[in-house]
Amino acid sequence: MKWFGVRYKIFEFLLLVMPKVYVETYGCWLNRAESEVMITILSRLGYEVCSSVDEADLIIVNTCAVRSETENRILKRLSELRRVLEGRSCRVIVCGCLARVRPASILEVFPDAILLDPNSIERIGEVLNLEPGSLVFSDVPTRDVLPEFRGGLRYVVPIATGCRGNCTFCIDKVARRAVRSYDKSLIVEGVRRAVERGAREIFLTAQDAAVYGIDRGYTLVELLEAIDRIEGKFFVRVGMMEPSEVMRILDGLLDVFKRSEKLYRFFHIPLQSGDDRVLKLMNRRYSVAEYIELVRRIRRELPDASIVTDIIVGFPGEDEEAFENTCKVVKELEFDKVHVARYTPRPFTLGSTMEQIPEPVKKCRSRVLTIVANEVALKRNMRLVGSRVEVLVTGEGQSERGFIGSRTRSYKLTFLKEARVGEFAEVYIERATPIYLYGNVIRYVH
Numbered sequence: 001m002k003w004f005g006v007r008y009k010i011f012e013f014l015l016l017v018m019p020k021v022y023v024e025t026y027g028c029w030l031n032r033a034e035s036e037v038m039i040t041i042l043s044r045l046g047y048e049v050c051s052s053v054d055e056a057d058l059i060i061v062n063t064c065a066v067r068s069e070t071e072n073r074i075l076k077r078l079s080e081l082r083r084v085l086e087g088r089s090c091r092v093i094v095c096g097c098l099a100r101v102r103p104a105s106i107l108e109v110f111p112d113a114i115l116l117d118p119n120s121i122e123r124i125g126e127v128l129n130l131e132p133g134s135l136v137f138s139d140v141p142t143r144d145v146l147p148e149f150r151g152g153l154r155y156v157v158p159i160a161t162g163c164r165g166n167c168t169f170c171i172d173k174v175a176r177r178a179v180r181s182y183d184k185s186l187i188v189e190g191v192r193r194a195v196e197r198g199a200r201e202i203f204l205t206a207q208d209a210a211v212y213g214i215d216r217g218y219t220l221v222e223l224l225e226a227i228d229r230i231e232g233k234f235f236v237r238v239g240m241m242e243p244s245e246v247m248r249i250l251d252g253l254l255d256v257f258k259r260s261e262k263l264y265r266f267f268h269i270p271l272q273s274g275d276d277r278v279l280k281l282m283n284r285r286y287s288v289a290e291y292i293e294l295v296r297r298i299r300r301e302l303p304d305a306s307i308v309t310d311i312i313v314g315f316p317g318e319d320e321e322a323f324e325n326t327c328k329v330v331k332e333l334e335f336d337k338v339h340v341a342r343y344t345p346r347p348f349t350l351g352s353t354m355e356q357i358p359e360p361v362k363k364c365r366s367r368v369l370t371i372v373a374n375e376v377a378l379k380r381n382m383r384l385v386g387s388r389v390e391v392l393v394t395g396e397g398q399s400e401r402g403f404i405g406s407r408t409r410s411y412k413l414t415f416l417k418e419a420r421v422g423e424f425a426e427v428y429i430e431r432a433t434p435i436y437l438y439g440n441v442i443r444y445v446h
């Protein structure tokens with residue numbers, strides 16, 4: 001007993017002296033997953049994750065560069081951190097897309113930061129003792145360390161970085177260049193272990209999930225088939241996929257989605273514009289007609305699938321007729337959800353050198369398209385009222401209103417009055433809005 005007390009004291013002491021890392025992440029699921037990669041590497045070096053700046057010996061700010069508002073928010077946060085950390089020996093590493101795109105602006109507000117670009121995240125352990133103000137940039141990304149599953153229902157898995165596009169509005173391309181995919185067996189093993197430890201929802205995330213494996217001689221389809229063979233009941237969400245890359249693997253993709261009981265029937269495929277002239281100006285690699293045929297084929301073969309898209313309004317060169325064409329395509333394809341974004345020029349992109357459209361015009365188009373998108377989304381959701389669907393009770397959202405969130409097989413957010421988080425259930429859909437469904441649990445399924 002006395003010996004146990006001594007060992008416990010030593011354990012307490014070790015916890016006390018373990019260096020603490022605080023991580024702040026901005027942006028997309030890929031960024032969140034890559035923060036987990038860095039946490040995994042640091043945990044293996046003896047770091048312990050803490051939840052506040054005050055306790056931290058090391059702070060990681062994983063940034064996003066997609067919009068100017070986010071950039072300004074991050075720079076403001078960094079100058080605030082600099083003030084708070086005045087006189088404290090706490091290292092600060094700024095990583096993510098903004099570190100690669102705006103190193104000078106970041107070092108202006110935080111000269112002692114160490115900058116690490118997205119391609120170099122696996123070198124986090126090496127940079128801890130570098131001189132303040134050091135830049136660690138790599139042109140060739142490495143992707144060999146998967147994040148450790150740290151519990152909960154959802155395991156977010158980065159499967160690749162980079163893309164093959166060169167869109168004239170996109171800053172990601174400036175920050176993340178070459179495609180680098182994780183090894184398929186590493187991902188499968190990571191998912192299997194996470195499911196064994198309680199994960200019920202797997203997010204496969206990348207800059208472009210459809211380009212997965214192109215640098216390793218296989219495709220996303222083979223990865224999904226391998227994950228589908230893993231024992232256990234869980235749902236898998238595939239992240240955003242570029243249309244031109246989806247078209248390349250479509251036959252196999254539809255086949256595995258039709259056979260699998262695990263894949264959310266959910267496709268996030270950005271259209272960006274419904275006008276061919278604007279698509280050319282954006283340097284997108286498909287035509288409106290090809291995109292329409294792609295969505296129609298998915299709808300034919302997977303009628304219950306959710307199709308979500310991204311559309312930029314106000315890109316240079318978009319006149320009223322082009323905008324009307326975009327609205328027409330949204331009405332015709334009846335997307336389940338449209339992320340509408342007003343174009344903001346980003347540095348080092350061709351789009352920022354083009355003649356810009358006035359903000360009020362962008363605002364007006366954004367409002368109009370959002371109304372059109374909600375109308376068709378409601379129509380899609382109303383079809384499910386009165387039906388029975390299977391859900392995973394995830395517990396996300398609206399707890400303040402006494403609802404418990406769940407996700408249908410087509411990844412529709414469905415709120416339930418009573419439900420057991422982490423369970424699969426058959427649900428009766430009672431009502432719908434453009435964004436949510438509401439229903440009741442009929443029975444739990446195993």
Ligand code: SF4
Binds near residue numbers: 167
């Ligand atoms: S394909 Fe996607 S990530 Fe790549 S440049 Fe185009 S928008 Fe950016």
